Amino acid sequence: MNINEEVRGNVCIIALNGRLDNESTQGFQERISSIIDGGQTRLVLDLGDLEYISSVGLRAFLLASKKLKPLEGKLVLARLQDHIKEVLDIAGFSSLFPSYPSVDEAVQNVS
Amino acid sequence: MELVIQNDLREIETLTRFVEQFAEQHKLPPKLSFQINLALEELVTNIISYGYSDAGPHKIRLVLHMADGRLTAEVEDDGCAFNPLEAPPPDLDVPLEDRPVGGLGIHLVKNMFDSMDYRRENDKNWLILTKNHVNVGAT
Numbered sequence: 001m002n003i004n005e006e007v008r009g010n011v012c013i014i015a016l017n018g019r020l021d022n023e024s025t026q027g028f029q030e031r032i033s034s035i036i037d038g039g040q041t042r043l044v045l046d047l048g049d050l051e052y053i054s055s056v057g058l059r060a061f062l063l064a065s066k067k068l069k070p071l072e073g074k075l076v077l078a079r080l081q082d083h084i085k086e087v088l089d090i091a092g093f094s095s096l097f098p099s100y101p102s103v104d105e106a107v108q109n110v111s
Numbered sequence: 112m113e114l115v116i117q118n119d120l121r122e123i124e125t126l127t128r129f130v131e132q133f134a135e136q137h138k139l140p141p142k143l144s145f146q147i148n149l150a151l152e153e154l155v156t157n158i159i160s161y162g163y164s165d166a167g168p169h170k171i172r173l174v175l176h177m178a179d180g181r182l183t184a185e186v187e188d189d190g191c192a193f194n195p196l197e198a199p200p201p202d203l204d205v206p207l208e209d210r211p212v213g214g215l216g217i218h219l220v221k222n223m224f225d226s227m228d229y230r231r232e233n234d235k236n237w238l239i240l241t242k243n244h245v246n247v248g249a250t
Contacts, residue, residue: 022123022156052145054152055216083142087149090222091215092203 020057041073048079153216162190
């Protein structure tokens with residue numbers, strides 16, 4: 001999986017490309033942790049090119065969110081594809097993480 | 112189509128290719144292929160991570176079958192008895208900070224398929240997932 005970071009003002013956009021599965025989730029978790037440790041607390045996850053997510057990937061979202069909570073940070077999602085949205089809905093994550101059709105809208109709402 | 116894998120998490124990649132091949136052969140829509148892949152990954156990960164009381168090698172058998180618009184996925188393992196149908200559902204209404212980080216996988220599997228049957232036979236777990244009215248050949 002490829003992870004790209006872009007900082008826009010006080011917001012960090014993290015674009016995921018590929019599969020967030022058993023194999024790749026640990027790397028993603030370490031990356032997002034180091035982004036938060038580096039002082040970024042307003043995060044947008046761009047999931048437009050995410051092909052696959054399993055429960056380990058969802059747990060990584062949850063852990064990131066828990067880490068942001070005491071920092072009064074925020075994590076939102078952008079560009080959810082149908083099949084990814086369905087997994088988030090079933091997992092009950094849709095009410096936890098606001099999502100937006102575009103990265104721009106996500107950035108506006110998180111900054 | 113049948114696949115036998117070892118109880119090693121690196122085998123998940125083999126599983127992914129197996130599902131891709133099956134989906135291609137039956138011209139399944141990408142969303143369905145994703146759902147099968149997700150369900151099998153969750154089940155196999157659970158078996159490999161928690162299913163055995165020893166550290167030795169074990170085999171897990173997976174069968175995918177498609178006939179008359181009905182898709183079945185079968186998982187057979189010789190691990191400890193575990194009936195996913197009896198696993199308690201996660202509480203999705205608790206606040207974010209109180210959510211346990213586990214327990215989601217089985218919940219996802221249950222919701223991706225129409226039915227799920229379990230039996231314990233000859234010291235093996237047999238799980239059969241079924242999806243009805245599969246639209247074959249859709250893109």
